[in-house]
Amino acid sequence: MIAAVITRTGEILYSALNHVAEQEAGDIEPQGTALGTDYEAFGTPPTPTAGIPIVGISADHLAWIEKLGANYIGFTNPFDHPVNIDPDAVTVAEWYKDAHIARIEIPWQDFSDGGRHKEFFELVLTFQRDTRLYLGVYAETQPRGIRRFAWKGLVFDPQLPVRVPLRLAGTHLRLRLVMVVFNQGRAMLKDLRIGWNPGGTS
Numbered sequence: 001m002i003a004a005v006i007t008r009t010g011e012i013l014y015s016a017l018n019h020v021a022e023q024e025a026g027d028i029e030p031q032g033t034a035l036g037t038d039y040e041a042f043g044t045p046p047t048p049t050a051g052i053p054i055v056g057i058s059a060d061h062l063a064w065i066e067k068l069g070a071n072y073i074g075f076t077n078p079f080d081h082p083v084n085i086d087p088d089a090v091t092v093a094e095w096y097k098d099a100h101i102a103r104i105e106i107p108w109q110d111f112s113d114g115g116r117h118k119e120f121f122e123l124v125l126t127f128q129r130d131t132r133l134y135l136g137v138y139a140e141t142q143p144r145g146i147r148r149f150a151w152k153g154l155v156f157d158p159q160l161p162v163r164v165p166l167r168l169a170g171t172h173l174r175l176r177l178v179m180v181v182f183n184q185g186r187a188m189l190k191d192l193r194i195g196w197n198p199g200g201t202s
Contacts, residue, residue, distance in 0.1 A: 141170030
């Protein structure tokens with residue numbers, strides 16, 4: 001079976017259901033399966049498959065662009081929503097073929113005590129075993145508006161949870177995960193945990 005969706009920009013995205021939902025044990029790749037060259041980063045724009053975008057990221061991993069035909073969407077600030085963008089606004093250092101930009105937003109959290117300062121020390125992510133994606137994590141705290149960015153790069157067949165140091169403090173935290181996901185590659189986040197310690201009250 002094939003699942004299809006139409007995005008706000010009019011793109012039609014499709015995938016086999018066994019690539020976006022739980023799989024039977026027999027459908028999961030054996031451990032040690034090679035990544036495959038289609039999932040590697042390119043230094044120049046790759047030739048896309050008809051109807052499927054390519055994704056470009058700047059060298060500092062803060063600006064992202066998705067190209068489908070003559071249309072470009074993206075952002076130069078990771079906390080902005082994707083919009084139609086001038087391709088000249090992003091100096092692309094890495095290109096990914098047959099891929100999309102995916103984002104997961106965790107809105108402001110006070111961890112049930114908005115008046116207490118906290119030390120946010122890590123983000124722990126657990127992915128499905130045969131996941132293929134590239135990951136950037138962007139975090140911000142209140143009340144001072146301090147932001148931190150971590151580029152984890154390739155997440156592929158992780159045996160252990162992916163740990164991302166945050167090194168932030170504040171009363172509230174928000175996170176944005178921005179990912180390159182592939183049209184033919186599976187990407188499933190199974191669990192997300194935020195490690196923190198309580199501090200003093202404001």
